[in-house]
Amino acid sequence: MLGIGWALRRVIRSSEDFFLSGRSIPAWIAGLAFISANLGAQEVIGMAASGAKYGIMTSHFYWVGAMPAMVFVGLFMMPFYYGSRARSVPEYLKLRFDEKTRALNAITFAIMTIFSSGISMYALAKLFELVLGWSFHGSIVVSAVIVLIYIFLGGLTSAIYNEVLQFFLIVLGFLPLVLLGLKDVGGWSGLTAKLATVATNAGFEPGAWTHSWKYMDSPSHNPMGMEWFGLVMGLGFALSFGYWCTDFLVVQRAMAAGSMTAARRTPLIAAVPKMLMPALVILPGMLAIGLHASRGGFLPIGSDGQPNYNLAIPMMLGHYLPSGLLGLGLTALMASFMSGMAGNVTAFNSVWTYDIYQTHIRPGQSDAHYLRVGHAATVFGIVASVLAAYSATRFNNILDMLQLVFSFVNGPLFATFLLGMFWRRTTSHGAFYGLLTGTITAALHYGLTLPRGAVSGIKGGFFGAVLHTYPSEMALNFWTALFAWTGCFVATLVISLLTKRTKTDDELRGLVHSLTPRQRDGDMPWYKRPVTLAVAILVVSTLLNVIFW
Amino acid sequence: MRLDVRWPIGGMFTIFGAILTVYGLVSNRAMYEKSLGINVNLWWGLVLLVFGLTMLWLAYRAHRAVKPNVTDSTSTP
Numbered sequence: 001m002l003g004i005g006w007a008l009r010r011v012i013r014s015s016e017d018f019f020l021s022g023r024s025i026p027a028w029i030a031g032l033a034f035i036s037a038n039l040g041a042q043e044v045i046g047m048a049a050s051g052a053k054y055g056i057m058t059s060h061f062y063w064v065g066a067m068p069a070m071v072f073v074g075l076f077m078m079p080f081y082y083g084s085r086a087r088s089v090p091e092y093l094k095l096r097f098d099e100k101t102r103a104l105n106a107i108t109f110a111i112m113t114i115f116s117s118g119i120s121m122y123a124l125a126k127l128f129e130l131v132l133g134w135s136f137h138g139s140i141v142v143s144a145v146i147v148l149i150y151i152f153l154g155g156l157t158s159a160i161y162n163e164v165l166q167f168f169l170i171v172l173g174f175l176p177l178v179l180l181g182l183k184d185v186g187g188w189s190g191l192t193a194k195l196a197t198v199a200t201n202a203g204f205e206p207g208a209w210t211h212s213w214k215y216m217d218s219p220s221h222n223p224m225g226m227e228w229f230g231l232v233m234g235l236g237f238a239l240s241f242g243y244w245c246t247d248f249l250v251v252q253r254a255m256a257a258g259s260m261t262a263a264r265r266t267p268l269i270a271a272v273p274k275m276l277m278p279a280l281v282i283l284p285g286m287l288a289i290g291l292h293a294s295r296g297g298f299l300p301i302g303s304d305g306q307p308n309y310n311l312a313i314p315m316m317l318g319h320y321l322p323s324g325l326l327g328l329g330l331t332a333l334m335a336s337f338m339s340g341m342a343g344n345v346t347a348f349n350s351v352w353t354y355d356i357y358q359t360h361i362r363p364g365q366s367d368a369h370y371l372r373v374g375h376a377a378t379v380f381g382i383v384a385s386v387l388a389a390y391s392a393t394r395f396n397n398i399l400d401m402l403q404l405v406f407s408f409v410n411g412p413l414f415a416t417f418l419l420g421m422f423w424r425r426t427t428s429h430g431a432f433y434g435l436l437t438g439t440i441t442a443a444l445h446y447g448l449t450l451p452r453g454a455v456s457g458i459k460g461g462f463f464g465a466v467l468h469t470y471p472s473e474m475a476l477n478f479w480t481a482l483f484a485w486t487g488c489f490v491a492t493l494v495i496s497l498l499t500k501r502t503k504t505d506d507e508l509r510g511l512v513h514s515l516t517p518r519q520r521d522g523d524m525p526w527y528k529r530p531v532t533l534a535v536a537i538l539v540v541s542t543l544l545n546v547i548f549w
Numbered sequence: 550m551r552l553d554v555r556w557p558i559g560g561m562f563t564i565f566g567a568i569l570t571v572y573g574l575v576s577n578r579a580m581y582e583k584s585l586g587i588n589v590n591l592w593w594g595l596v597l598l599v600f601g602l603t604m605l606w607l608a609y610r611a612h613r614a615v616k617p618n619v620t621d622s623t624s625t626p
Contacts, residue, residue, distance in 0.1 A: 029554055164554050165561065172562070172600065176593045180584055322580045324572045324590040328565060 027262040029164055031269030034253040035277075036163035039170055040340030042116065044281055044333065045123045046399030048316075049309035051285025052292070052299070053397050054224040054474065055195065055209030056548055057216075058285070059278045060231060065240030066274055067541040071534045073244050073251070074267040076513075080421055082255055082263040083510045089248040089413075090355045096420050096511045098428040098502065099359065104435055106355035108409045109248075110348050114381060115405045117344035118388020119398050121147070123310065124337040125389065130314050131330065140389055144382050147341045151378055163253075166335050167273075173332030174280050180320045181287040194290035199223075201293065209286065212548045225452075225471025226478060234478030238485040239403060242410030246417055249347055261530070268533040275541055288312035291319070302396050304453075309397045341385065348381040349374050394458050400473035404446070407481035412438025412488035419492050424505065424512045430496030438488025445483040451476050553611060559604030562597045569594025 050058040086092035090109065094102040125139035134142070185191045196206035208215050208222050215221040216228045224231075244250065244267070254266035292298040292307060299307035299315060317329045353374045358365075395401040416435050419426045450461035451473045460476060470476040509515050526532055573591025581588050 161554060161557075165558055168558055168562070168600075172597060176589055180587070180589065184585055320584055322576075322584050322590065324569055324576065325584075325593055328569070328593075 027257055027265045027269055030253055030257040030262065030266040032167050032273070033163040033256075034250060034266050034270040035274050036167040037250045037253050037343065039167060039277075040116075040120060040336050040343070042119060042340065042398060042402050043277075044170065044174070044336055045310055045313055046119075046397065046402060047278070047281035048285035048288070048312040049397040050399045050474070051282035052289035052307070052309045052312045053285075054222075054472070055199075055286060056212045056282070057222060057224045057226075058282045059212050059544075059548060060235055061240070062275060062278050063212075063541040063544050064232065064236040066244065067271055067537055068236065069240040069244035070267040070271040070274065071537055072241060073254075074264050074271075074530055075534055077245050077251075077417075077421070078254060078264045078267070079260065079516055080511060080513075081251060082257075082260050083516060087252075087255070088351075088355070089246055089251065090351065092511075093416075093420075093431070096503075096508070097426075097431040101416075101428060101432045101435060102355060103360055104432060105413060106351050108413075108439060110351050110356070112405050112409045113344040113348040113351070114384045115388045116402065117147075117341045117348070117381065118385040119392050119402055120337045120340035120344070121385050122389040122392035123398060124334065124341070126310060127314055127330070127333060127337070130311065130318075136393075140386055143337075143341075143389075144386055147338070147345065147385075148379070148382055150338060151342050151345060152375075162339060166332075166339060169328075169332045169335055171273075171280065173328045174284070176325060177316055177320055177329060178280060178283050178287075181284060181316060184320070185287060185290060191286060191290055194294060195286060198289055198293045209289070210548075212545065214549055219471050219475065223472070225475040230475070230478055230482065234482040238411045238414060238481040239406055239478065242412075242414035242481065242485070243406055246410055246413045249343060261524075264530045265533065268530055268537065271537045275537065275544065284316050285309070285312045288316050304396060306396050310395075345378055345381040345385065349377045352377045352381075391458055395473070397473070400477065403474065403477040404480070407477050407484060408439060408442045408446075411442065411481035411484040415485045415488035416492060419489065419496070420512070422513045423496075424508055424514060425496055425501065426492060427496045427499045428502045429499040430492045430494075433495050434488045434492025437491035438484045441487030442480050442484035445480050446476070449476055449479075553608045555604045555608035555611070559601050559606075559608055562601030563605060564601070566594050566596070566598030566601050570598060 047058060047061070050061075081092065084092055084095055086095055090102045090106045093105050121140065121143050124143040125136060128134050128139035128142060129136050132139075182188070182191070185194055192207075192210045195209035199206050199208040202208075202223060204221065204223060205215060213228070216226065216231065219225045219227050219230075226234075254263050257263040257266050288298060289307075289309075289312070298319075299309065299311055302308040313333070317326060317333075321329055353370055357373055357377075358370060362369075392398055392401055412435055415438060416431050419434075420431060444463075446460045447463040448461070448465060449468045449470060450456065450466050451459055451470050454460070454473070456462055456464075456466070459473065470479065505515055569590045571594075573588050573594050576588075576590060578588075581590075
């Protein structure tokens with residue numbers, strides 16, 4: 001089964017010309033690639049881990065977070081991205097502001113890619129450890145070598161192509177798992193009964209794992225430790241909008257679409273399958289914690305005395321799938337880890353080489369020189385990912401760690417984008433120092449607070465004094481993002497008002513909302529307009545929120 | 550010449566589906582105890598087979614619609 005996956009990869013690689021042919025990809029392919037770029041190890045392993053740790057509240061990442069953000073990207077952000085012809089977010093920042101803002105963003109983005117790839121590496125190594133019985137250290141080395149070979153063989157050249165294929169592989173590989181698991185517990189009502197035990201054991205109301213909003217009146221009433229305001233603002237606004245609007249691994253997919261309308265439709269088309277993804281990735285985690293409670297230890301216990309939620313998916317695969325289908329499930333997982341790592345390391349390489357090295361360290365060298373630097377950056381990126389993978393072992397839920405990184409990078413950046421795109425008075429100095437302030441605010445908040453039960457260090461509180469203790473890692477992440485966003489927003493606003501504009505209206509044409517020609521959808525039939533699709537998506541996600549209230 | 554992404558998707562799942570179906574037919578029943586007594590290899594193999602063939606058919610139809618009477622060997626994987 002694994003061999004077929006590899007053989008097919010070779011077939012696909014021979015068709016590289018497909019996506020190099022520029023902006024001509026049909027909207028549905030770009031749409032699937034758009035969510036596939038986000039459907040990596042973090043999605044599959046992290047969302048299941050969160051489903052086990054926090055219950056159905058994890059669905060807020062989708063129905064409160066992703067849906068409005070994806071609609072916003074499609075309707076409002078895409079015209080600037082697509083119209084400005086910037087190939088990356090740092091490049092947009094350079095066009096809109098200046099080189100220093102681009103450099104700052106490039107640095108934080110580079111750090112983020114290393115953590116993302118390290119998290120995928122951790123998950124892959126854990127899988128090797130579990131399935132093949134290797135030691136964790138050996139598994140890390142093997143995964144690092146595999147990624148290195150994969151990238152040097154040109155694994156990512158036909159990225160969009162692979163991603164669409166992988167999307168189907170993940171959906172069709174995990175669906176039987178969910179169906180079997182649900183049948184085993186006796187459907188949703190059976191699961192609710194099982195999770196009531198989990199909730200009461202943890203000291204919550206019986207419905208705490210199966211209601212997404214009901215217990216959000218106070219942080220002490222739900223496993224995530226959030227109340228509705230912090231969740232809606234921190235996750236729904238700062239983190240989600242930050243991620244979907246500014247993570248160019250994702251945004252790039254839409255920019256490959258054939259026309260402006262197709263580019264705007266891409267995130268909206270992507271939102272439809274994305275909306276249903278919780279069934280595939282959160283549900284297995286909830287099923288796993290149900291089994292864990294009724295069997296007295298289905299998930300292995302980590303060094304912190306808590307279950308290692310990250311292993312929910314691998315354990316479920318081994319529990320329900322016989323050999324044959326198990327191969328398909330493992331292929332789907334490995335494919336997602338591989339592309340997660342390769343995508344991030346390649347992004348690190350290009351950001352380092354073009355946005356930092358070529359622009360600030362050694363400009364004007366030969367192409368061969370930059371190619372060598374790029375290769376060195378790939379090797380460095382993989383070595384750094386190994387370190388990040390080891391830091392991931394400290395988290396029993398990799399989504400906790402991933403959102404922490406996002407809260408540092410995407411949270412403040414979203415404030416910069418919001419002001420930069422909708423307020424032409426935003427100055428370059430304002431953007432740069434605002435972004436810096438936002439990132440420092442995130443570090444201060446993180447350094448002065450701790451999740452409950454954690455020791456100072458990688459989980460926060462490293463400034464000595466702990467001013468506040470959050471009930472969970474995720475609660476700390478949401479508030480970090482919100483603080484960072486606010487810090488960046490206020491600083492950018494104030495500094496912009498105090499400094500002189502460096503860019504004229506003419507230079508900002510196509511980069512700022514008021515100076516960009518309006519999108520005219522009037523000549524399209526109503527059902528083809530992006531707005532129609534957007535409204536439908538928002539209505540359905542509202543309904544889903546109500547159903548699982 | 551661009552390649553329709555439905556060709557490799559269809560091809561991959563047709564092969565996966567065929568292998569799983571055959572495996573499901575010949576494998577030992579006792580193996581399916583963990584999957585609640587259901588021969589999931591057989592049933593899911595058939596699902597994948599149908600999905601794969603549908604994709605291939607859609608790709609073939611689109612190919613015919615764009616270029617009737619032209620057989621272009623570069624457009625098949």
